[in-house]
Structure formats: structure tokens, C-alpha cells
Amino acid sequence: MKFIIQREKLIASVQDVMKAISPRTAIPILTGLKLEALTDGITLTGSDSDISIESFIPAEEDGMVNVEQIEEGKIVLQARYFSDIVRKLPEKQVEIETDESFNVTIRSGKAKFNLNGQDASEYPQLPEIQTENSFEIQSDLLKNLIKQTGFAVSTMETRPILTGVNIKIENETLTFTATDSHRLASRHIPLAGVNLNLANIVVPGKSLTELNKILDDKGENVEISVANNQILFRTKHLNFLSRLLDGNYPETSRLIPDKSQTVIHVKTKELINTIDRASLLAREERNNVVKLTTKENALLEITSNSPEVGQVAEEVSSESVEGEDLKISFSSKYMLDALKVMENDEVIIEFTGAMRPFIIKPAGDDSMLQLILPVRTY
Amino acid sequence: MKFIIQREKLIASVQDVMKAISPRTAIPILTGLKLEALTDGITLTGSDSDISIESFIPAEEDGMVNVEQIEEGKIVLQARYFSDIVRKLPEKQVEIETDESFNVTIRSGKAKFNLNGQDASEYPQLPEIQTENSFEIQSDLLKNLIKQTGFAVSTMETRPILTGVNIKIENETLTFTATDSHRLASRHIPLAGVNLNLANIVVPGKSLTELNKILDDKGENVEISVANNQILFRTKHLNFLSRLLDGNYPETSRLIPDKSQTVIHVKTKELINTIDRASLLAREERNNVVKLTTKENALLEITSNSPEVGQVAEEVSSESVEGEDLKISFSSKYMLDALKVMENDEVIIEFTGAMRPFIIKPAGDDSMLQLILPVRTY
Missing domain, CATH: 3.10.150.10 (DNA Polymerase III, subunit A, domain 2)
Known part of the structure; x- marks a missing residue:
């Protein structure tokens, strides 16, 4: 050679x-x-x-x-x-x-x-992938799908299937879903004209993280093919092949509450900054717990308390608070992870009580959904 | 409050x-x-x-x-x-x-x-320093003195005194010296009008590293005072106090050869790049050893050899090679450390045989001296 x-x-x-x-x-x-x-x-x-x-x-x-x-x-x-x-x-x-x-x-x-x-x-022969079950999307969209869901995979091997991202195609819609059973991230995009049905495709989170690093965001075409427990992402000069995870991905749609008792409409960046500050004192404790309390005049109070270190309290003005008053505690890390992938300046948070999972969505956009389980505090 | x-x-x-x-x-x-x-x-x-x-x-x-x-x-x-x-x-x-x-x-x-x-x-009371034994230098000069010597201190506690930099004032000259017994770095600057004599001041290398991070390089005045096993560096709004190391700093001047058999005059940057490449294969081995061989026409050959991985050889043109032919092996890390603090585009390297310490100096500048012990190769 x-x-x-x-x-x-x-x-x-x-x-x-x-x-x-x-x-x-x-x-x-x-x-x-x-x-x-x-x-x-x-x-x-x-x-x-x-x-x-x-x-x-x-x-x-x-x-x-x-x-x-x-x-x-x-x-x-x-x-x-x-x-x-x-x-x-x-x-x-x-x-x-x-x-x-x-x-x-x-x-x-x-x-x-x-x-x-x-x-x-x-050197081992790479598996050949038949490209029959295949579809195309643009690299920048694929990167977004990965970024907005991949962080929510489980890092624990107790339920290996949850270390992957579930990729689904039905009704000309492509959906990425990830959950570690304490939170869930889901994003879908339309795939017009793709008459393919895929349900139980689960790609290791680590594979998608590496793929995201390699793909450029200039919107080149990525052809995705699935076969034989393998998935192939192909661009003009690159073949990225990953094994798929064995097992059935859990049905997640039943986790998502369909009604809400309290709906908050708030500026994304302000909420991020406030929770980030409150989490400074919470980081030593289990789960980095912060508390959100609705106040009069559409104010939200974010508090955190660490007996050893001290307390923090800060009010954020929201655009609106509709429904019942609320006190709820949650992991500041999960909340920040979810808020940071929002592309919209404003988010809607839908609560159904202090002990029930709540939903975060970009305002006026149903293509992304972040769900977080609250933390019990006594 | x-x-x-x-x-x-x-x-x-x-x-x-x-x-x-x-x-x-x-x-x-x-x-x-x-x-x-x-x-x-x-x-x-x-x-x-x-x-x-x-x-x-x-x-x-x-x-x-x-x-x-x-x-x-x-x-x-x-x-x-x-x-x-x-x-x-x-x-x-x-x-x-x-x-x-x-x-x-x-x-x-x-x-x-x-x-x-x-x-x-x-909170413990900081020691008071009398500012009688004190002198002033500019922060950018002090940063240079630290940068050009501090890397050569020993990281091993077997001879604690060598973990420090020796600061000396005599004949209106300030000298910083550091050695780990395999290499030595020394730099001096004139201190006109300072009638102070300090000999056995040894400041922990770590203290100077931290001081270097804090000092700005805008040339503000730094007042340096020594007393009671403490040294104080004082700028307008900052007091930086360090303990001194106990013990006698070794007499280093006798280590420095006063004659040479081979003198090489070479471009700093070219030599750095060549040795850096040669060291890629040497890093797994003890001491990262590379070999320098003088060739005809003022050429230097840099080679390295790692039986597991392979070999590398590269020629560098030097400005001149005077004296005897030479084959010498040394640590690429020590050589790169020394070359990287040279402010001059060209350096002079003075050898007195394959088994004797050699000296690196900026061309036409005697204020800095780097000394390296070669490595025996069989």
C-alpha cells in the first residue's frame, strides 16, 4: 500500500x-x-x-x-x-x-x-446492513433530536434497555424518547412521505452521543437504516454503525398526564438562572432538591435549604399562573437539563399536584415534551 | 458587618x-x-x-x-x-x-x-513581615523569572529543599535557580541600586506557581520582603505570603561546565517541533529519551526508538555546529521544557561530551541558562 x-x-x-x-x-x-x-x-x-x-x-x-x-x-x-x-x-x-x-x-x-x-x-469484518428499512433526515435535525432526548437515558445497568434512546416511526412521524424512570424526554418531527413503521428500535445513548460529535450541523443528508440488531447512519463520506439494545422498550405514553391542575407560563432563561443559583446550596444533598412555590401576582418562589450551609430564596415573575396554588420539590439537575434544551424563549409547565409527574414544553410547540417526577420532601 | x-x-x-x-x-x-x-x-x-x-x-x-x-x-x-x-x-x-x-x-x-x-x-493571625529586607521589581519581570525556572523544581519529597526555587541577591543582581538534580534552570536580572544580600532564600515551587497566576503582566510594582522564614510579595491591593523552605540550598554553580567540546546554534521553534514529534514514540518509555546526532553540513538528526511501536528520525538544519561530532541522548520532556521558555528565536547549546551535562542559552543572552543531564543509552 x-x-x-x-x-x-x-x-x-x-x-x-x-x-x-x-x-x-x-x-x-x-x-x-x-x-x-x-x-x-x-x-x-x-x-x-x-x-x-x-x-x-x-x-x-x-x-x-x-x-x-x-x-x-x-x-x-x-x-x-x-x-x-x-x-x-x-x-x-x-x-x-x-x-x-x-x-x-x-x-x-x-x-x-x-x-x-x-x-x-x-481486523473484524463489519456487519453488512441492507438499506431497505431506511429513511433520510438532515444532520442538524438529527443532532437536535439527540441533544433534546439523549441526556435523559439511564446511566445505570439495572435496566439496560433504559440506557438507550427509543426511535420510533409511525404515521410519518419520527419520535426519539429517553427515560431513566425519574424523568423522560421526547421529541418528534414529521417525516413526510416515509411509509415506514419502526417501533422497538433502541440505540445506546453513548452511540448517539458519539454520533452527535461527528455530525456537522450544516444540514447534510443522513440516511438511517435498521437491520439485524444494527443501525447505520450514513452521510456522504461517513458510515456510523451501532448495535441496538435487546429487549422491549417500555410503553411510556401512559406516564404522561393528560390533565393539569396548575399551568405556569415563564421565561426559559430567567427560570434557568434562578434554579441554577438555588442549586448552588443543594448540590451536596441527594438529588439537588429545590422547591417551587406559587405566590400572588404570578410570582414563583424558588427555594433551597441545606442545613449545613444555609438557605436561598428567589422570586421569578412568570407570564401567568393558572389553576391551583402549588408547592413542589424536584431535582434541580433534571429541571436544568430539561430547560436547557428548550429552543423557545418561553416554556409552559403543567403540574397535576405535588406528588405527580409534571411536564415542560416550549410555549406554542408540541413537538417536544420533558417530564420530571417530583421529589417527596418531609 | x-x-x-x-x-x-x-x-x-x-x-x-x-x-x-x-x-x-x-x-x-x-x-x-x-x-x-x-x-x-x-x-x-x-x-x-x-x-x-x-x-x-x-x-x-x-x-x-x-x-x-x-x-x-x-x-x-x-x-x-x-x-x-x-x-x-x-x-x-x-x-x-x-x-x-x-x-x-x-x-x-x-x-x-x-x-x-x-x-x-x-481565624489564624497571619505573620507580620518587617519590610526592611525588601526590594521591588516589576510584575512582568517577576512572572518571567518564575516561568523560566519554576518548572525545574523537584516534585519528589526525597530532598524537600529541591521542591523550591532559590532566590539570591548579590552584586545588585537577582537570580532565580531551580533544579531537580536531573536538570537546572537559572535566570538573573539586574537590580540596580539594591544593596541587599540574600543567599539561602528557597520559596516552594507551588507558591510561585500560584503567585504567577495571580500577578498581572502589566508591569505593576511588586515589593518583595523576606523575614522569619516567610516571604511577602506585595502589590497595590494584594499581599501574597509564603513560607520558606528550611535547609541549605545546594551550591549549583559547580555543576555548570565552563568549557565545551561541541557548540550548536539552532532555531528554537524548529528544534522544539522536531523533538516534540520524536517524543511521540518515546513517551511510553522511561524518561522519553530522544537522541541527537550531529551530521555533515551542520545538520542535526533527532531520532527515537520504541521497540513496541516503531522508530522516528528527522533532520534539522542548524545555523552552525562547531567542535567535535556528537551523539547524545536526553529526556525530550526536559529539553522541551527548557526550549519553550526561551524568548529568543535562536538558541546556543553547549555540549562537553555524551555523558556530561549540557547547557542551553538564548543566542546572545547570558541572563538565562538551562542545564540538562544526558541519559545513558546502551
Whole structure:
């Protein structure tokens, strides 16, 4: 194998596939990065067997030459060293060459590295995904769906299925849902013309976090395909493959209250700042509990109390408080997580009593729903 | 105690004194921050008993009012909470008030915090420093002296005296020296008109690191006073007090070779980049060893070898190589540390053989000297 490549292109691709490579893996060759040269371009592959990422650098693209003098072949390189070397090479071009004993020579300017490679035929084959069950969405929308739900997955392995995000398509609507059983985040978008039905697709939260880091938000198309316990996200030069979680995702719609006793309409940013301040004293305690109390004249009082440290109280003016008076305690962390993904300047919070789950929505927008279980305080 | 203060001023002062406060300390009250209000302004104090920092906020300064409605008094506050609270308060002004039971009320806008304070009379008294043995230098010069020597202190407690920087004044010259016995860093500046002689002053490296973070580089005057195993650095509104290390600092001048066999004149940045690349493969091994070999035509070859990973070789053109040919191995980390504090574009490296310490100096400047012991390779 031999080729000369534009270093900037190589750096970007290495950075992407490194997200799938873990220094701790049961399969030693997966600590490596696979490099394959074909006449049309170079493919880099990284995998930790849960996530696999392939990045393709075309030899030519938009009239620009990215890779020259290609002699076909493949090799596996020690990922961490290769990544550091490529970033620090002195010149714009890099020459990479291998011999039959899997020795790799990397040249750039006067710098010359000789690395011990490994036989690429020992690298595991990635599963092939049939692209029949597939649909397309724009990368910026996909990033939003991930950002607005992914934080709510469970981090505990007691119910493994809850460590994933449930992806559903029905009635030309795509829905992402995540819950750790103390809170739930859900967002849907229309998928006009997609006559596909998917129900029990659960993608590990960690996979989506890594995918979100790699996708750009310039609105390129992402093709999503599901098959054989695997999901494939494909953009022009990137294949991102993740295993799916086994098991049935719980039916979450029954958790969502359909009536409310108290409805608050409040400015998102002001509520975030007030709860953030109140949580300063609450952080040592279990769950970072803060209390919200409705007051006269559409005022809300946010309080928190830590016997060791002290107390905090602050009033926020809301746009309106409708219905019954309310005193409720909740985790400031869950509340801040939910409020921070609101894109709207104003939110509606619907309560059905101090012991019942409550709902947060962007004002005038039903496409997102955040649900939080309150905390009992005695 | 009561006062109303500009929040930005309070944030800056809290940030400074927090550098002396450690959450782990044998004296519980030192996890707190002392606040003292007098009619002319507010003093904040933090201390971990090694370092103590006092920051003063004058009630009025340059015609601007920083603090108003002062009622004198003092209190000790839980530092970590106070620091977070002050940073997140909503308005530009903050009111702080205490009662006789050491309860502290902090108000800003609609936010109101009640914190449990402690009796300031239980806070240890800082040592008084006589300012007879004192001299002045500019803060930017002091920062340079620290930056160019402090990295070379020992991090091991086997010879505690080497964890400090030796500060010396003789013949109207101020010299900072640090060594961990594998390398040495020394920098001196003229102190015209200062008829002071100080020899065995050793300041903990950690104290100088913290001092460097606090000092601005705008060239304000710093008054340095030494007495009673303490050193005081005083600027207009800041007192930075550190204990000195006990013991005799070793005589280092005899370590510095006075003749050389090979002298290399090379561009600083090019040598840094080349050694940085060579060190990529060396980092797993003991000491990050790289090898320098002189070649014909004033070329230097930098190589490194890690049997597990591979090899790297790169040539650097030097301005000149005078004297004998040379092959020498050294720690890339020590070399990079020394080269990175050079302010000059070119450096002179003076060798006296592969087994002898070598010297690095800025070209045409004798005020700084870096010395490194080579590594034996077999």
C-alpha cells in the first residue's frame, strides 16, 4: 500500500474514527485503526464492537486532489500513535507506505516515522446492513433530536434497555424518547412521505452521543437504516454503525398526564438562572432538591435549604399562573437539563399536584415534551 | 458587618484568594474565606498555612465607588459556596450583611442567600513581615523569572529543599535557580541600586506557581520582603505570603561546565517541533529519551526508538555546529521544557561530551541558562 494524502483531510478522518476506538477492548486489534487504499480513495475504520465508524476520503472531490499515487492495500495501525503523529507532522502532504512485513513508513517534510503495523485481514469484518428499512433526515435535525432526548437515558445497568434512546416511526412521524424512570424526554418531527413503521428500535445513548460529535450541523443528508440488531447512519463520506439494545422498550405514553391542575407560563432563561443559583446550596444533598412555590401576582418562589450551609430564596415573575396554588420539590439537575434544551424563549409547565409527574414544553410547540417526577420532601 | 459592593470587584478578589484555599486542610477554619470590612474598604483573606493571600478592595479608587454603606465587622464564610454564589448572582451590586450569630445574608436583585458563617476571631493571625529586607521589581519581570525556572523544581519529597526555587541577591543582581538534580534552570536580572544580600532564600515551587497566576503582566510594582522564614510579595491591593523552605540550598554553580567540546546554534521553534514529534514514540518509555546526532553540513538528526511501536528520525538544519561530532541522548520532556521558555528565536547549546551535562542559552543572552543531564543509552 502506498499513497500521498492532504494532511488536513487525514486529520479530520482520523479524528472521526478515533471516536469509536477504545484503548480498553477485549479484542486487541480493535485498539488499532484500519487504513485501506483503493484507487478511488482511502477508507479509515475504527470500532469498539459496539460502535464502528468508517470514514472515506475520495481521491478527488470537487476538482480537488486529496490523494495521489495510490497503490492499493490495507494495514492496521496503532491508533493512538498514528493520531498523534498525523496531527504533528510538519508539512501539508503525508506519504504513507507499507511493506509485506506490515512495516509502515510515514513521511512528511524531513520527518520519517516507521511504525509496526498489523495484518488488516485479522481486523473484524463489519456487519453488512441492507438499506431497505431506511429513511433520510438532515444532520442538524438529527443532532437536535439527540441533544433534546439523549441526556435523559439511564446511566445505570439495572435496566439496560433504559440506557438507550427509543426511535420510533409511525404515521410519518419520527419520535426519539429517553427515560431513566425519574424523568423522560421526547421529541418528534414529521417525516413526510416515509411509509415506514419502526417501533422497538433502541440505540445506546453513548452511540448517539458519539454520533452527535461527528455530525456537522450544516444540514447534510443522513440516511438511517435498521437491520439485524444494527443501525447505520450514513452521510456522504461517513458510515456510523451501532448495535441496538435487546429487549422491549417500555410503553411510556401512559406516564404522561393528560390533565393539569396548575399551568405556569415563564421565561426559559430567567427560570434557568434562578434554579441554577438555588442549586448552588443543594448540590451536596441527594438529588439537588429545590422547591417551587406559587405566590400572588404570578410570582414563583424558588427555594433551597441545606442545613449545613444555609438557605436561598428567589422570586421569578412568570407570564401567568393558572389553576391551583402549588408547592413542589424536584431535582434541580433534571429541571436544568430539561430547560436547557428548550429552543423557545418561553416554556409552559403543567403540574397535576405535588406528588405527580409534571411536564415542560416550549410555549406554542408540541413537538417536544420533558417530564420530571417530583421529589417527596418531609 | 454590612456593605454593598460592585460584584465584578468582589469576583476578582475572591478568585485571587481562593488560590490559597484548599478543601483539604488540617485546620478546618482554613477551608473558609475571611471577609473584613473597614471604612476604607474590604479585605478578603485565604490561607492553607503554606500560602496566605490578602486582597483589598478600596471603598473608593480613581474616583469610582467600589463599596458603599460600610458597617465595620468581619466573618469567615464557606469559601467554595461563597465563590460559586458570587459568580452567579444576578445583578451588578451585592449586599452582604451579618448578624451576631454569624449568619450571613447575601442579596443581589431578587436573589437572597443565607449562609452559616464562622467567628472571624477564630481565624489564624497571619505573620507580620518587617519590610526592611525588601526590594521591588516589576510584575512582568517577576512572572518571567518564575516561568523560566519554576518548572525545574523537584516534585519528589526525597530532598524537600529541591521542591523550591532559590532566590539570591548579590552584586545588585537577582537570580532565580531551580533544579531537580536531573536538570537546572537559572535566570538573573539586574537590580540596580539594591544593596541587599540574600543567599539561602528557597520559596516552594507551588507558591510561585500560584503567585504567577495571580500577578498581572502589566508591569505593576511588586515589593518583595523576606523575614522569619516567610516571604511577602506585595502589590497595590494584594499581599501574597509564603513560607520558606528550611535547609541549605545546594551550591549549583559547580555543576555548570565552563568549557565545551561541541557548540550548536539552532532555531528554537524548529528544534522544539522536531523533538516534540520524536517524543511521540518515546513517551511510553522511561524518561522519553530522544537522541541527537550531529551530521555533515551542520545538520542535526533527532531520532527515537520504541521497540513496541516503531522508530522516528528527522533532520534539522542548524545555523552552525562547531567542535567535535556528537551523539547524545536526553529526556525530550526536559529539553522541551527548557526550549519553550526561551524568548529568543535562536538558541546556543553547549555540549562537553555524551555523558556530561549540557547547557542551553538564548543566542546572545547570558541572563538565562538551562542545564540538562544526558541519559545513558546502551
